[in-house]
Structures are given as structure tokens and as C-alpha cells.
Amino acid sequence: MTDTALRRGRVRRRRAAPPSRRGGLLGGLLRTARPKQWVKNVLVIAAPAAAGELFSVHALTRLALVFVLFTACAAAVYLVNDARDAEADRAHPVKCRRPVAAGQVPVPVAYAAGITLGVLAPVVAARLCPPEVAALLTAYLGMQVAYCVSLKHVLVVDLVVVTTGFVMRAVTGGLALGIPLSRWFLITTGFGALFMVAAKRYSEAVQMAGEQGATRALLTEYSTGYLRFVWQLAAGVAVLGYCLWALEEGGVPHTSVLPWRQLSVVAFVLAVLRYAVFADRGTAGEPEDVVLGDRALAVIGLVWAAMYALAVADW
Structure with a gap:
């Protein structure tokens, strides 16, 4: 009886605080947006830094906005990708802990949040940034959605698409300030x-x-x-x-x-x-x-x- 009780106690403790459900729905959405990946978006400062045009109020304000917009686009892609791959992720030893796969974030909510961010980011960019920035963000979203749907299954093309995403980040910073690359x-x-x-x-x-x-x-x-x-x-x-x-x-x-x-x-x-x-x-x-x-x-x-x-x- 003692061993059985201990085993039941361990099961109850595991069910009481599963790590994949920490923070509720909002916490799950944030984790799905991959905050650790946001460091990639610092690449938007690369072109202005190379041109020596980084340290001005206008440049810093514009680049901060572009960083936020690119982060929103990337988060939109992650949300849609995890919603689409939820079933497959549940069979993966690590990805099964992702909030969507674990059930912390319902699939429809992930789709809705991703689509909302994906629409808002280019719209805001079109109003507050040069038109080239909005066009590039739209192209980035289209390319990444195509990657999630099919391109990630195509040899070599998958490497090119992911690489292009990095280059787009670097190019966007230059476009935002009108800097030739x-x-x-x-x-x-x-x-x-x-x-x-x-x-x-x-x-x-x-x-x-x-x-x-x-x-x-x-x-x-x-x-x-x-x-x-x-x-x-x-x-x-x-x-x-x-x-x-x-x-x-x-x-x-x-x-x-x-x-x-x-x-x-x-x-x-x-x-x-x-x-x-x-x-x-x-x-x-x-x-x-x-x-x-x-x-x-x-x-x-x-x-x-x-x-x-x-x-x-x-x-």
C-alpha cells in the first residue's frame, strides 16, 4: 500500500504542475512566439551600424520600430507553424512540450493570434516606415508561410529560405533609413x-x-x-x-x-x-x-x- 501511495503521489505532483502549462494562455502564446529567437532581429541594426548612421534619435526610433515589427512577423510565423504542426509535434520527444502541442494554447487561438500579427505588422509598417519596409515584411511573411506549408520539405530550398530570412532582417534596417547596401x-x-x-x-x-x-x-x-x-x-x-x-x-x-x-x-x-x-x-x-x-x-x-x-x- 505504501509503494502504491507513493506512486500515486508522484503522478499527482507531475499532473499538478506540468512545465508546459506555466503562465496560462498568455504565457503559452509568449513561449510560442520564441522570445529567445528575437535576438536574430538585432540584425536590423547591421546596415546602419556599418554606415555609421546608428546613433541618432531618428535612427534609433526607426530601428526600434522595425525590430518590433520584424519580431511580430516572426512570432506570427511561429504561431501558425506550431498550430499547423501540433499533431506531429505531440509525437516528438522535445516539441511535445510546446504550448500548442501540449494543449496550453488551443490551435484556433494560435492561428488567430498569428494571422492578427501577420496582418498588423505590414499595415503599421506601411503607415510609419518607407514603403519598401512594408513590402519586404509582406514578402518575408509570404516566404515563411510557404516554408511552413511546403518549402521546408524541399532539399536545399529549405536552407535557402531560412538563410534569406536572416538577410531580409539585415536589409530591412538599411531600407528603413534609406541606406544603400x-x-x-x-x-x-x-x-x-x-x-x-x-x-x-x-x-x-x-x-x-x-x-x-x-x-x-x-x-x-x-x-x-x-x-x-x-x-x-x-x-x-x-x-x-x-x-x-x-x-x-x-x-x-x-x-x-x-x-x-x-x-x-x-x-x-x-x-x-x-x-x-x-x-x-x-x-x-x-x-x-x-x-x-x-x-x-x-x-x-x-x-x-x-x-x-x-x-x-x-x-
């Missing part, structure tokens, strides 16, 4: 994003190898060797693009104490090499955890940012 900026951003996306897929494939129903269906179509080739190729092109930018004089005289632009190559390459350690181990499945959780990478990132700022300021 250089070819080196687009090359470095695009292949840097592909590096992280392919490393993420590679890590997922390594960690979930041999587990049925525990990973993306498309990963069974990729070999780990192919994904390794993609992230290594992308890393090489990103480094090359950044080096060409750093070594390009552009006909502008420089009066800096040190050649900060050229020196920033060292920090950039170190950052890529450091991230590649996690990719090679198969532990880069959550890029935001790698970027925010590794102290060495954080220090390298800060050093690079300081050098980049000094180069832009021509100090």
Missing part, C-alpha cells in the same frame, strides 16, 4: 547566415541520428557529410567577403590611429572559428544559445564590435 555587406551577411543555418541542420542531424520521429523529416534526406560541406563552404565565403571589404580602400582617405578595419578581420575570423567548434561537435543546434552562452565567443564578438565601430568612426 554594399555588395560585401550582402555577401558576408548571406553566407554568414548560411553558415549558421547549415551548422544548425548538421547538429540536428548528428544529435538525432537513428531516432525515428525525433527530428525534421527532411534531415533524413541530407547526409551529415553534405551539411558539413555546406557550412564549411559558407564559412569560407563569408570570411572571404569580409576580408575583401576590409581591404578595400574605396578611394576614401583614412586618418585612424590604427587600421581598425583591417584588424577587425582577425576578430571576425576568430569568431567564425570559435563557432565552428560547436558546429563540428554537433552542438550548434540552437544558434542563440551558442552566441549568448559561450563567454569566449561573447568576448570575441565585443572585440570585433569595438574594432568595427572604430573603423566606421575612422578614429
Whole structure:
């Protein structure tokens, strides 16, 4: 009787406070919006920072608005995606804890919240930002919905779509302030994003190898060797693009104490090499955890940012 009572007590405790239901409906909607993923939207400041036009009231206000709008668009996509995949997620050992799959957020509510955010963001952008921003947000939403419905099942195209989402974030910041985008900026951003996306897929494939129903269906179509080739190729092109930018004089005289632009190559390459350690181990499945959780990478990132700022300021 004692063992039975203890077992019943453990069951009652597990049912009393399931981790997937913390915070009620609003908490579930917030978790479905993936707050940890919002760090990606900081890319909207990349183009203004590169052009040295970041620190003004107008720029900061406009970029804050664009950050919020892109976050709303991304949240809309996550909500619709989780509502659509709720049944499949319930069979996944990790995704079954997602609020929609766990029943914390009803599927119709997730659809309604996602559609509402997806409609409001471009409308607000059309009223408060240049028309190009609203057009790009609309294109982003269309591309991501197509990804959720079918493109995520198409080899290579799935990698391109996710990579393009990163590039769109970076481009939006430039469009919001009317800043022209250089070819080196687009090359470095695009292949840097592909590096992280392919490393993420590679890590997922390594960690979930041999587990049925525990990973993306498309990963069974990729070999780990192919994904390794993609992230290594992308890393090489990103480094090359950044080096060409750093070594390009552009006909502008420089009066800096040190050649900060050229020196920033060292920090950039170190950052890529450091991230590649996690990719090679198969532990880069959550890029935001790698970027925010590794102290060495954080220090390298800060050093690079300081050098980049000094180069832009021509100090």
C-alpha cells in the first residue's frame, strides 16, 4: 500500500504542475512566439551600424520600430507553424512540450493570434516606415508561410529560405533609413547566415541520428557529410567577403590611429572559428544559445564590435 501511495503521489505532483502549462494562455502564446529567437532581429541594426548612421534619435526610433515589427512577423510565423504542426509535434520527444502541442494554447487561438500579427505588422509598417519596409515584411511573411506549408520539405530550398530570412532582417534596417547596401555587406551577411543555418541542420542531424520521429523529416534526406560541406563552404565565403571589404580602400582617405578595419578581420575570423567548434561537435543546434552562452565567443564578438565601430568612426 505504501509503494502504491507513493506512486500515486508522484503522478499527482507531475499532473499538478506540468512545465508546459506555466503562465496560462498568455504565457503559452509568449513561449510560442520564441522570445529567445528575437535576438536574430538585432540584425536590423547591421546596415546602419556599418554606415555609421546608428546613433541618432531618428535612427534609433526607426530601428526600434522595425525590430518590433520584424519580431511580430516572426512570432506570427511561429504561431501558425506550431498550430499547423501540433499533431506531429505531440509525437516528438522535445516539441511535445510546446504550448500548442501540449494543449496550453488551443490551435484556433494560435492561428488567430498569428494571422492578427501577420496582418498588423505590414499595415503599421506601411503607415510609419518607407514603403519598401512594408513590402519586404509582406514578402518575408509570404516566404515563411510557404516554408511552413511546403518549402521546408524541399532539399536545399529549405536552407535557402531560412538563410534569406536572416538577410531580409539585415536589409530591412538599411531600407528603413534609406541606406544603400554594399555588395560585401550582402555577401558576408548571406553566407554568414548560411553558415549558421547549415551548422544548425548538421547538429540536428548528428544529435538525432537513428531516432525515428525525433527530428525534421527532411534531415533524413541530407547526409551529415553534405551539411558539413555546406557550412564549411559558407564559412569560407563569408570570411572571404569580409576580408575583401576590409581591404578595400574605396578611394576614401583614412586618418585612424590604427587600421581598425583591417584588424577587425582577425576578430571576425576568430569568431567564425570559435563557432565552428560547436558546429563540428554537433552542438550548434540552437544558434542563440551558442552566441549568448559561450563567454569566449561573447568576448570575441565585443572585440570585433569595438574594432568595427572604430573603423566606421575612422578614429
